Amino acid sequence: MKLYDFTRAPSPRRVRIFAAEKGLSIPSEQVDILSGKARTPEFLAINPAGGLPVLQLDDASYLAESDAIALYLERLHPEPNLLGRDAKEQATILMWERRTELNLYVRVLHAFQHGHPLSAARVKKQIKEYAEFQRDAIVEQLAWMNEQLKGRLFVAGPRFTIADITALVTIDFGRLVEALKLDPSHKELARWYEAVSHRPSAAA
Ligand SMILES: N[C@@H](CCC(=O)N[C@@H](CS)C(=O)NCC(=O)O)C(=O)O
16 A cells, blocks of 8 residues: 655544554655646546545555545554444444534635635635635634533544544644634633644554
């Protein structure tokens, strides 16, 4: 296996943390997305959607999309379990994973794409008002997450799962691009962030 990776990008980090939680060390190759390397004809032959991460399998085929790669790794290496054991737990984790990705990650990404100078040359047109709108939505979403974390240790329940990985990566990416600031009055979110960001896998 080989992971096409870019250390500074959030989606590949989701896979890196997932693999680190399972104790896996996957050889990787850096693809500089900032200089457009994930959009060259050679790379599009590997992943026609463009973008990272991509996992090259031992049969020389390719898997893209971080959640799909995570599912593949979980099936090959079931422990520690990060995607749920029975029907209810799997569905609950998926519910929180999708909420985190669609309501937080995508907003942070859009705030970055439309508001950050690093993205200026990479989108056809930056719409600053849209970035501002997404920043406001991020603030609301974080307040909501803080409420949801009351009475439970992790995003999807009593144990660490893929939903925590997606939330951690999103928050770190948001801080990096200044679309997101954690409010010190959000005690539950701060408690959760402290716990997950100190796991060894967070360094991945
Ligand atoms: N939905 C995809 C996101 C893929 C994606 O957009 N990756 C970004 C990095 S976070 C990328 O490679 N962007 C550069 C490009 O698309 O050219 C996933 O979860 O894997």
